[in-house]
Amino acid sequence: MCFRNSLTATVEEMEKQFEVQKQAKTVEFEPIYHANGFDYPIWPIITAQAPHSLQFFHWGLVPRWARSPQEALELRSSTLNAKIETLDEKPSFKYALQHAQRCLIPSTGFFEWQTVGKQKYPYFIHLHNQPLFAMAGIWETWHNPAQANDIWHTFSIITTDANPLMARIHNTKQRMPVIIPKELEAVWLTTQSDAFDLELFKKPIDDATMEAFTIGKSISDPKSQSNVPEVLTRVSYPELSHQQLSLF
16 A cells, blocks of 8 residues: 655646646645655645646545545545555545546655564655656545535545565555556546546556665654655665565
């Protein structure tokens, strides 16, 4: 799965890369070195319905049928990710899928843990030649029935089966985010049903385009400040020397 993400690009870099403009009167964006999805952070996204705008939604999709703020808060902990294979089966995602509420989620890399014996080792994973890339997402809008002006815009990161590199790192779940090649971004954002085929996106990105390295375990410490540049520093673990050689 993908519960930790990073976005160190500036708004200007995102505007150039995705040919969008930041909406006026939105939040000021600061680089995100490490975000935990279970903190439900605000994240810049590009939706199919506004493909030329950079909007800011909360990570953790709340379906439109949630009956109360309490139910909305409970639901979002299970919708940080959405499996691409079952998008059309899950009640939380059906409406968004049927109405082409897809989005691009800018990222500069993400985090996963490798389990070796009783130990877990964190990795940072990114693309070799594309510092800023897009993950596939799906989005929703929820209106609080008890408060007319209380509107939540939220999203999920879509995941697929891991490629060989990610299967060796994320060796318990063997999942990874759907990373969209630049040439398919416009296809992902189309709202024309006859021009869209979900099957195009189920195959994971080629692991030859990716790089992964181990980082410090402080990222797992809830008492540690992890949204800092140092979280992306390479850290070697001698006990993993053989394991790491098999990864690269």
